[in-house]
């Protein structure tokens with residue numbers, strides 16, 4: 001048995017603080033105790049320290065904030081080289097920037113070189129779990145799963161299914177997509193902390209036959225997720241309505257193929273409408289809200305308040321490379337700006353919930369990660385509140401956990417991530433120490 005304790009300010013939320021304010025656990029002088037990779041205790045230092053055995057090492061981290069590792073509920077592994085590409089809205093952007101970048105993954109060596117780089121970017125930004133798109137190539141998923149297993153990351157991913165409306169080198173067929181997915185599920189599901197998501201790209205690039213195959217796959221494997229895009233951009237929505245005239249709306253296209261359920265995650269839903277929001281709430285599906293991407297691609301403003309009002313489980317996501325940052329902290333800031341443009345003021349602690357426990361809930365891994373409940377896996381981030389002179393000055397003036405978090409969301413960059421730990425082990429350290 002190895003036990004180690006960390007003394008710092010500690011913040012986590014055990015439920016949605018907009019409905020349960022008492023779920024915010026804020027310990028300005030806190031202690032996180034980790035035993036064999038799991039949380040043994042978390043609370044005020046003054047309460048927990050006296051009960052610790054003399055053999056337990058306590059690491060003092062003054063001026064630091066410890067919080068659960070962030071959960072990115074929607075991100076694209078092959079789009080590292082798309083971040084910051086100039087110009088275009090979704091459908092043009094896919095043609096011009098994204099499909100060429102993804103075509104490079106036909107070479108398994110490229111995928112193997114990019115996978116460690118991608119995961120190390122997540123960790124360097126404090127993200128310890130993610131739901132990731134790969135490319136259409138089976139080997140892209142092999143490369144990502146192997147690298148995540150190597151790092152012991154709790155990662156869920158899937159090979160993309162796409163059989164139309166894309167360059168020939170990026171197309172599969174309903175049959176090959178199904179066989180490759182079956183093979184990947186057999187090979188990777190449940191190894192280490194890995195999970196699988198059946199991943200049709202969106203209804204523009206999958207035929208009815210392929211969406212039906214995706215429905216068969218999720219029915220045959222009740223423990224996998226369904227991960228796709230929906231109602232992100234007006235031209236995309238119009239194209240889907242043209243291709244599937246029998247459907248009531250975009251969500252209904254997926255519903256008709258058995259793809260709307262409690263393990264489904266739909267990225268975007270900017271233009272979904274209330275019927276779709278209510279149906280997702282009823283089915284227990286989750287929405288990945290991607291504010292950085294929605295602004296960069298000019299997609300629109302996600303109606304967070306309306307979605308929450310309809311009872312839809314919502315989580316926050318970067319959507320790299322549509323999104324311009326790997327930072328979930330900055331993404332909270334983008335969510336705040338998105339709210340401001342709609343006359344809605346996002347509470348920073350609600351934003352923090354969306355970036356941690358709500359993400360774990362969307363990915364159905366909240367029994368393992370997302371907060372510091374004893375017994376959960378000890379995935380956490382150490383944030384340096386004085387990473388820059390401006391951050392030091394402003395965080396010193398913060399009087400509440402909400403104020404502190406908001407300053408981090410607005411001012412902190414990668415320099416504030418001092419350390420990222422996976423099951424208690426350092427997986428990233430600033431400056432390589």
Ligand code: GUN
Pocket residue numbers: 076090094098201202229232293319322
């Ligand atoms: N819709 C279909 N594919 C994509 C993608 O790669 N990124 C985004 N943001 N939306 C999509």
Ligand code: ZN
Pocket residue numbers: 074075076229267319322
């Ligand atoms: Zn996306």
